[in-house]
Amino acid sequence: MTDLTLNELEVAPPSVILQAARDFAGALAETPQFQAFEEAAERLRRDEAAQRAMQAYQARQQSLQMMLMLNAASAEEGAELKRLQQAFLAAPAVAAYLQAQEDLTAICRAAADLLSQHTGLSFAAACGPGCC
């Protein structure tokens, strides 16, 4: 308690809170879920076939973006995009990455829920991107 400002509110200095945030990040980084995610992301970056499949899908998706927004893409174009997406998702490195991301997401949500329950403020809602 020596580094706390002991006023009526028992306010802690910002440095103490940020250190607690860094300790939390350190603990999260040590979890098997985070390490598996890092490894899966690295494998995906190094997998040329998966990268090509991803680029092909993203490029076609981008070229069709306006037509898709207007719901005006032809059936052939829609089928082609779906085929490219399936080829991308079928790459083992992509599947492994998505699974690792899902596992990491689960513990991040649980940890954020704990922070929200303790503070009475929704951590993810306060910090996350705004929904549509």
Place this chain on the structure above:
Amino acid sequence: MDTATIVLPPNLLAAAEALAEQLLHAEPIALYYRAQARLDADRHARTLLERFSAAQADLRVRQARGMVTQADVNHLRALQREVQSNRVIVEYAETQQMAIAYLPGVNQEISQMLGVDFASLAGPASC
């Protein structure tokens, strides 16, 4: 996925609890809790908020039925002015916003260390 079924690793659980405890002592959040306690203890302010909330709900129902009168609108506006000039309620609302605005800085500190945005991973699936 229901996060209640997820068991956090002990080290992560301890670190999350320690962070949560420290967050309660962050100035904006401590001020918010003080304002909330003042609001809870102020019967007039609580009653005013309840009346305002009921009047809003009532107006929505009348609006859906096409039965809104000028008197309904005037009543709601009068209550709104009363809410906006109530010091306890205003302090509560302002400190709540400041407490919410404080959290992204904490998320940034976490995310910088991780190399990924923690809040994005922790947030609900987007629509």
